[in-house]
Amino acid sequence: MQLRPAHLTPTAHRHLLVFLSLLPRSRQKSSSTVPGFCYQSGMAYATTVHVDPDTHGDFKPTNKLESSVLSLRDVVEQDVQQNPVMIYMKGVPDVPQCGFSALAVKVLKLYGVPLSARSILEDAELKNAVKSFSNWPTFPQIFIKGEFIGGSDIILSMHQSGELKEKLKDIANNQRLNKLSVIKYEGDMV
Amino acid sequence: MGVTKEQLESTLTSKLNPQHLEVTDTSGGCGASFVIDIVSERFEGKRLLERHRLVNAALEEEMKEIHALSIKKVLTPQQWKQQQEESEKSKSAA
Numbered sequence: 049m050q051l052r053p054a055h056l057t058p059t060a061h062r063h064l065l066v067f068l069s070l071l072p073r074s075r076q077k078s079s080s081t082v083p084g085f086c087y088q089s090g091m092a093y094a095t096t097v098h099v100d101p102d103t104h105g106d107f108k109p110t111n112k113l114e115s116s117v118l119s120l121r122d123v124v125e126q127d128v129q130q131n132p133v134m135i136y137m138k139g140v141p142d143v144p145q146c147g148f149s150a151l152a153v154k155v156l157k158l159y160g161v162p163l164s165a166r167s168i169l170e171d172a173e174l175k176n177a178v179k180s181f182s183n184w185p186t187f188p189q190i191f192i193k194g195e196f197i198g199g200s201d202i203i204l205s206m207h208q209s210g211e212l213k214e215k216l217k218d219i220a221n222n223q224r225l226n227k228l229s230v231i232k233y234e235g236d237m238v
Numbered sequence: 239m240g241v242t243k244e245q246l247e248s249t250l251t252s253k254l255n256p257q258h259l260e261v262t263d264t265s266g267g268c269g270a271s272f273v274i275d276i277v278s279e280r281f282e283g284k285r286l287l288e289r290h291r292l293v294n295a296a297l298e299e300e301m302k303e304i305h306a307l308s309i310k311k312v313l314t315p316q317q318w319k320q321q322q323e324e325s326e327k328s329k330s331a332a
Binding site: 148183184185186196197198199200201202205206 | 286287290291294298301306307308309310
């Protein structure tokens with residue numbers, strides 16, 4: 049643990065070392081491995097634990113999700129109710145950080161439906177909340193019109209069977225109607 | 239050390255009594271990611287999501303150590319038979 053991670057200030061690093069020295073030996077060893085990695089992208093993403101006993105609660109970075117009165121479960125519930133296609137993934141749709149998330153986004157993008165997404169990489173609590181909400185162990189997780197659909201294997205197989213087209217039909221139609229009305233409006237202008 | 243292919247096979251065999259089972263370690267033997275093809279009577283009358291849930295539940299303990307699990311085929315014996323017959327037909331037609 050002699051190397052200082054780039055994102056830690058010297059003070060924070062010192063605190064981390066103090067913290068680590070208080071841990072039993074076995075913990076120290078395993079502290080270099082962090083669960084939640086995605087190997088496929090070649091980038092190691094992990095949630096970092098900030099250990100800074102001097103920091104007063106007031107100065108903690110405020111997190112929109114945490115500071116609101118909603119529990120994380122409510123946030124997830126709201127996400128899936130308000131967004132016709134909701135995906136919890138590693139990374140964001142334009143820059144997925146995992147091959148499985150990339151595959152799911154690629155499939156969904158074929159249908160031209162609006163895609164709402166949250167990355168679970170930086171937020172372990174959100175990740176756990178989503179997992180327990182759907183009772184599903186892995187990511188990505190896809191919800192369509194509030195219904196839990198599954199992960200990348202399921203979305204791919206539904207795409208191949210035509211089931212996905214059926215599921216997204218009215219969402220895609222709504223989109224087309226919106227586009228049509230825009231075109232019509234432009235026509236009126238001429 | 240992660241989970242082995244053999245471990246997954248034995249768990250799935252005892253819990254889901256599969257007629258056909260193929261477990262592939264796609265992490266080069268690291269035990270980090272696996273692809274599974276499974277055929278079992280337990281999937282009869284169940285939707286894809288429910289079938290996946292059965293497999294996930296069977297592997298609950300192992301999942302703690304596995305990074306990625308992909309369930310490619312999750313079929314009933316009847317579906318499996320159909321698929322095999324179709325692939326044989328297309329083979330003989332070719």
